[in-house]
Amino acid sequence: MPDRSRAVSASDSYDVVVLGAGPVGQTVAGRSRAHGLSVALVERELVGGECSYWGCIPSKAMLRPVIAVSDARRVDGAREAVTGPVDAGAVFRRRDRYVTGWDDSGQADGLAGMGIDVIRGHGRIEGARRVVVATADDEQRVLTARHAVVVCTGSTAALPDLPGIAEAHAWTNRAATDSSDVPRRLAIVGDGGVAVEMATAWQGLGSSVTLLSRLHALLPRMEAFVGEMVADGLKEAGVDVRSGVSVVELHRPGGTGPVTLVLDDRSEVTADEVLFAVGREPLTGDIGLDTVGLAPGSWLDVDDSCQVRGVDDGWLYAAGDVNHRALLTHQGKYQARMIGNLIGARAAGQPVDTSPWGAHVATADIDAVPQVFFCDPEAASVGLTTDQAQRAGHRVRAVDVDLERVPGALLYADGYRGRARIVVDLDHEYLLGATFVGPGMAELLHSATVAVAGRVPIDRLWHVVPCFPTISEVWLRLLEAYRG
Template identity: 55%
Template sequence: MRETDVVVIGAGPVGENVADRVVRGGLRAVIVEAELVGGECSYWACMPSKALLRTGAAHRAAQAAGVEDGRVDRDVVLRRRDSFTSGWDDSGQVQWLQSAGIDLVRGHARLAGERRVVVSGGDEEVEIVARHAVVVTVGSAARLPGIPGLAEAEPWTSREATALQTVPGSIAIIGGGVVATEAATFLADLGSRVTVLARSGLLTAFEPVAGEQVAGALRERGVDIREGIAPARVTRDEAGVQIEFGDGEPLRVDEVLVATGRVPRTEDLGLETVGLEPGEWIAVDDTLRVAGSDWLYAAGDVTHRALLTHQGKYQARAAGDVIVARATGGEVRDRPWGAHVATADHAAVPQVVFTDPEVAAVGLTAAQAQDAGMRVRVVDYDLGSVAGASLTADGYAGAARAVVDEDRRVLVGVTFVGAGVAELLHAATIAVVGEVPLERLWHAVPAYPTISEVWLRLLETYGL
């Protein structure tokens, strides 16, 4: 048995940030990890997927700017991907923990009652008692839908897709969200024949223009998108995978990738020992503390607030700092937008889909704002008609949408679709979070000729 101030279960980016803030605040922290330090984002999600996507996007951008030579070399792409995952070696991340003064315990952690964590699977079983807090940052895993035969067919999930060593000749992707569309993009770039089975369409959580433009671009690159259908059975044999539907011809492919959402990694976490339900998401307040507890916290995907690495790290900073404040008798700043709360989770979450074209969005869609009871005005503008866009690429296609709360005359949501629009997003995030009045936003003059001039065009279209 050992004691420490704070135990963090899960050493992904969220857990690392919680532990770092705790230690910076003068407390001691132990972080527990059963897999690689650095977590999903470093090895199977954000970093490898964006490395796989970047080469194809850069190639198309060069072609659109008049460069005719060059090709996508899949071996070079995979080697570059490997460099960003450090070959799935976490020694660099472990060294960072050591330099930050954070103790690492390897193994599988389970809660064993109030402030108690038992770690097994390492050299020996260890029980750790936290004097102040236990923080759960175990993340999420791919959800497998209950399609007959699917589990037995050993489908790919996002992990296998981003860690691929051999590019399949053909692949079917079940799902139409962020993982599905990004995977369709890089697999098509690498030479796979891709079929997307999207029962409800593509990127339905975003403004409709996002799914429409991404679908059009994927189809232009040879991706077969089938909407409104769902697999009835999946089987694998020596020749590959067969996907059957209610009627019509079955689909034969080399591999099948499932991208139909996420589930919390809480099935074997010992939640029942503290009155919570195993296998469920962990509900928390805005200081990331579990209701009814004065010691148990959770942050990141496992809270189901916003399943995004950057938002999880934002939650982690709030959680780590408020734990220190409560442990040391400091001031707890838990009013909305205070230092110890994750207020932005509710209506100011930024997200980028790294397809080509990219989708960058923050805040509420028009439909969400209307459902929230706001008096909404929607302002649309053709992003391709901005001078900076035409200089960026011949035939640049894109869209911009601003959602205005007419009563307060502030932006509550912004969406951009187009090549390179990820870099426009933070300005939109500042406008939404800061609730900048449109009349003041008018004085934020965009440089010419950049794509950011779309801000002027949106405000002009609104009537300023």
Template identity: 60%
Template structure:
């Protein structure tokens, strides 16, 4: 009987986005032979259809929003953006959807690339269907890491299959601004793309079934963004959902008719559904190791899959559902790589919070930026989250526009800062900043929370004047004087 041919490696990584690349980098650096399997472009969603192209679309929008308020700058900045030039910049930032540079980087760190669709095929085994129809069998001595990410989740709406809906991929890769764009969803993708395309010449109608934008953040964040979107000309509607969609045939007008729950109708040229994410786990062989296909793959803080015995299977990044941010997935990747390296040497990974082998920040200090006008920067818990968890917290607010540094940044600056302080431990557990340029405040807040810096110690972290970072001093003063 013929023996099936396997290619054997120490580590197999399925998915070559930023998360998979970082796992492979860490295991290769630990001296482990590593192969990474990818069915699309090396670099993944973030490089070509999410983080990079979306920020390339938004950066000119935010820069112009600041410039129009600054005395002495040419009034021409008030003119509409050159959409063609912005889209060309987006193309450059997305490497024109070519992954040559990413492939070269993998080679430089000693990671082998196998193009094709990878599926688990039992314990420590992976089957890869290559683009030319061959099947390659892989076996791992130590670990298999699932780094397949997430995808846009489309709702069940009558007619949706026929309207050629945009998801985040189409919204970031479109070759021209539609005259009218309907955006469905109150989350980050929806409001970022509404901000970008409204500024690039589309008339945007933003439809949210919730009572406000960004319902998982502090309420003032969504309120300030709503205000600016409406000032920019967008039609923002709350408390409505889409009950049906249909596209009029191209021979007529080729427009999308959107029926709403309140009986109204919106007419658009394109419709973007930004209604959440789902794991890319439906066709990666989870059933061969006793897991349910299409589900989030649960892990412990070492990123080891909890439902599979033997400490060989890892789920890293979006696919585990812990924190759906590229930077957080890369953080997990560094930890998973360290855990795999330790176990390969027969060592027991360190346990407990804030160790090299524990993704503690996933539950305590997850940072995020929403690149709208105004920007939103958040890390840790909101006041509502902390209170629902039974924490005794104190909430301190400050108007960012009262800072000299903010007025230097933009005359008429509007924004707000909030910190959530755990009274029992006297440490900051959450922070939210909303206003132009606040993304630069985020790392200091993340350090304060992850480092569990006592509030009394923060008095000795002196902010430079006049900068927006002076808000830290003003928040401490507001608390002292309350």
């Protein structure tokens, strides 16, 4: 792959140095450039990061054909046109197209066109405002930041310390999204978003999938009914969903052939591949945190402006997964916008607004985090669940509506099945959270996010008129149910 970065001297100074050129790092760099600051963006893998090549983009490229076929099968007149299985080879070619064949030159060129210096290599902090980059040709580039260093190195899949896991050659999300061979049998260990999305995708591509959840519910951070409906959808698609079980050891003699998973009840599951989707850990182990008094390999503790605590003079920031506030690409980019604007304001000597919902704080990381899982049915939520709101001390009422009551459901399926919930703060009569599960829910979520982040009063929501017939009429049904 050609190196598209600008050559720099052995020692160079910038206003801002960013470690990690995924979507979050690119956003920090872009916002800083918009304020007229010089920026060095350091990347040791592909410019575009995990999301572009092994996460959000390839997984959704794989999921859409599977769900499109499922959607067609739920509509009279369309299901008759579905005469065969999903073409796995065509799906992989589609995925490869959306990840540009894992060639990042287009993204690197785009950044260069913005005046951002992309420096390829492993960046390591060496004291205050100083980053040393080890390049592929064994040279070192010393970068000094006049205003800020921003850590956007992301996270990687965590693997449990189990007997036999090394010889099992377990998949993580990377293998699950860049493999082009369909395993006859795939075991997936996990209960979160990666687990349910990959179970949906690979079952649809032709694998016989067994999903093993340690908990008794899928998607445990959402309302309980979501996990129940997603589990039902997976089972209907043919996935063997087993809850309340744990893997205690694995066997794959010689690292080849089938892998055997031994469960805590001593039963066994045999598969051709096993995917672990059991959490993430920060990519901070080898970026020099110890040189500024921080623990290597740790999540970075930040304030609401994403400045790293425990570092003198406030020059170190962390955005995205590494600060553990919300491990979601869109939330990391939101933080990045705040950081870039804050660095720009401080560099120009302008006032800084750190009030709640101010221009330089990431308030929505606490109160209005949206998330979507593109399983079948789709699961979407924003803000607090009923339980979370109650534990936080709010006096709330949860209001539920079955989505089959909404006329616009006919656009998605005959016999549509889905459910929506809003969590209303009874003392202020605005929404603390909203949850949707069912076909087509992903595009419904932003309206809920506006309502939650904006704390739109229930009285005002009555004047937000949904088009007929659309699934957005669920808002009218929810308000009617709340008022009785």
